[in-house]
Amino acid sequence: MEHRTQGGITMWTPSPEHPLRKMFAGITEHAFLIELGVTDTKLIDYLADMLTRFLHMDSVCKISGRNGRFTEEVSEMLKEAESLPETGDTRREVYRYIGDYTLFWTGLYPEVIQKKAANRWASDHFVDFCRSGKQCYLIASSFENDPWAEESAVLKRLSNDFELCAYGLNQVRKEFEEIP
Numbered sequence: 001m002e003h004r005t006q007g008g009i010t011m012w013t014p015s016p017e018h019p020l021r022k023m024f025a026g027i028t029e030h031a032f033l034i035e036l037g038v039t040d041t042k043l044i045d046y047l048a049d050m051l052t053r054f055l056h057m058d059s060v061c062k063i064s065g066r067n068g069r070f071t072e073e074v075s076e077m078l079k080e081a082e083s084l085p086e087t088g089d090t091r092r093e094v095y096r097y098i099g100d101y102t103l104f105w106t107g108l109y110p111e112v113i114q115k116k117a118a119n120r121w122a123s124d125h126f127v128d129f130c131r132s133g134k135q136c137y138l139i140a141s142s143f144e145n146d147p148w149a150e151e152s153a154v155l156k157r158l159s160n161d162f163e164l165c166a167y168g169l170n171q172v173r174k175e176f177e178e179i180p
Helices: 019-035 041-053 074-082 089-108 110-118 129-141 149-160 162-177
Strands: 002-006 009-013
Touching (some): 019 041, 019 162, 041 089, 089 110, 129 149, 129 162
């Protein structure tokens, strides 16, 4: 287990041999390959890694809002991302993180998003998580130079197939909940 910092964002990165990473990889592969017929192994690996990273609560709240505290509000994260310089690792990592965050909640816990949308006082009341996630992944995928070249194609696929990936993650949740 290690922590890696990219673009100013520190994320817990599990080793490929970590037991939870292996479990998520197996469930994600089954949901996407068998249930949905998705054969893109780089996409499936990315999603399994994302699920494992988000096990750490530190990874769920990574971006500080304007008040300096970590935020769970996508609207605040987007404001922070838009204030960053057009180029650079930090911008890419922040947009990638917002894409991951919106996909995680949309796919695994859509009821949380529905609850936020129902609260007219929440700043995320008007945020479309799918549209925001797609847009953030697209922006992050535009960083195509090394060391991001390989992951850029996966991020573009996540942008294009956000809804399919969210549905697949919902299948992952169902399979996970069936584990005795």
